[in-house]
Amino acid sequence: GQQLNQSPQSMFIQEGEDVSMNCTSSSIFNTWLWYKQDPGEGPVLLIALYKAGELTSNGRLTAQFGITRKDSFLNISASIPSDVGIYFCAGQLSGYGGSQGNLIFGKGTKLSVKP
Amino acid sequence: DGGITQSPKYLFRKEGQNVTLSCEQNLNHDAMYWYRQDPGQGLRLIYYSQIVNDFQKGDIAEGYSVSREKKESFPLTVTSAQKNPTAFYLCASSIWEGQPQHFGDGTRLSIL
Numbered sequence: 001g002q003q004l005n006q007s008p009q010s011m012f013i014q015e016g017e018d019v020s021m022n023c024t025s026s027s028i029f030n031t032w033l034w035y036k037q038d039p040g041e042g043p044v045l046l047i048a049l050y051k052a053g054e055l056t057s058n059g060r061l062t063a064q065f066g067i068t069r070k071d072s073f074l075n076i077s078a079s080i081p082s083d084v085g086i087y088f089c090a091g092q093l094s095g096y097g098g099s100q101g102n103l104i105f106g107k108g109t110k111l112s113v114k115p
Numbered sequence: 116d117g118g119i120t121q122s123p124k125y126l127f128r129k130e131g132q133n134v135t136l137s138c139e140q141n142l143n144h145d146a147m148y149w150y151r152q153d154p155g156q157g158l159r160l161i162y163y164s165q166i167v168n169d170f171q172k173g174d175i176a177e178g179y180s181v182s183r184e185k186k187e188s189f190p191l192t193v194t195s196a197q198k199n200p201t202a203f204y205l206c207a208s209s210i211w212e213g214q215p216q217h218f219g220d221g222t223r224l225s226i227l
Contacts, residue, residue, distance in 0.1 A: 004157070033215055042119075042205050042218030043158075088157065092213060102148075102173070103216060105157035 006089050006106030012114040013079045021109040022073040023089035031092040032065050032072040033103065038085045046087075047074070079111075086110050118142065121206050121219035127227045128193065128200060136191045136222045138206030145211045147189035151175060152203040152221075161204075164189055165212045193224060201225050 006023045013019055023032070031050055035043035047058050049065035049072060056063055062075045072091070076083055089106040119140045128134045140147065146165050150158040160173030164183040178197025183189055189208075193200045203223050207216040 006157075031213070031215075035218075040221070040223075042121075042207075042220045045215055045217060048215045090158075090216075102160060102163060102212075103158075105159075107155065107157040 004089060004091055004104050004106040006109055008109055009107070010110040010112065012112050013083065014114045015080060017079050019076040019079050019083070019111065020073060021087060021089075022071060023091070023106045024071040025091060025104075026070065027091075027093060027104075028069045029072075029091035029093060029104075030069075032063070033090040033092075034061075034063050034072070034074045035088045035090065036085050037088065037108070043088055081113060084111050084113055119206060119208055119217060119219035121204075121222050123222060124220070126222055126224045128224060129227050131195045133192055133194050134224065136193070136204055136206075136224070138189045138191065138219060140187055140189075140208045140219075142208060142210075142217070143186070144208035144217075145186070146209045146214070146216075147183065148207040148209075148216060149173075149179070149181065149189070149191045150205045150207065152205055158205060161191065163212075 004023050004025050033048050034046045037043040047063040052069045053067050054065040060077045086108040088108045090103040122137045148163045149161040159175050161179050162181040164170040167186050170181050170183050180192045203221050205221045206219045209216045
């Protein structure tokens, strides 16, 4: 099936640091979504992107839909302890109908607090 | 409050047993989805339904079955044919296909 490459797999944050993660694919996507998942809970939608080049913010979070439509990044500025968790990117392939409207998920970036 | 409710939170299955996971939404969404999540993995699609009385297999449908008799309900049955059922199961819905999906809080299934 289709693959999304999400990196880094994990990272440690210190309060106040900026964080950056990205997703890339060989396929062109119609939509990019970013989710955050806390342990034992379902993913929560953070940001949705619909147009190539689009830059969208949600508080301290900023995400961009890559110009080539094959990548997206998420930045977290001035991180705080409650930012820890797993962040997933998800892309929807171009076209509708059949399975085209379904999401493809990256494997996640796990944010932990620096010891 | 509008949302997606999954139950139970934890479920145990004996060998050879079928178990059913519940998913209910009161968001009036047309599309519903079931995913399986294993440690360190992304979400893998089991089944999806774009409208009542219709559903399609996802990437890993073997050993699972679903029904969509009502718009708000999309139960998943893990059958005895699923040899490795231990996982975290997530249900999601979207207003229609292709729109952002919203998730329930999951059911963790374990083998006794």
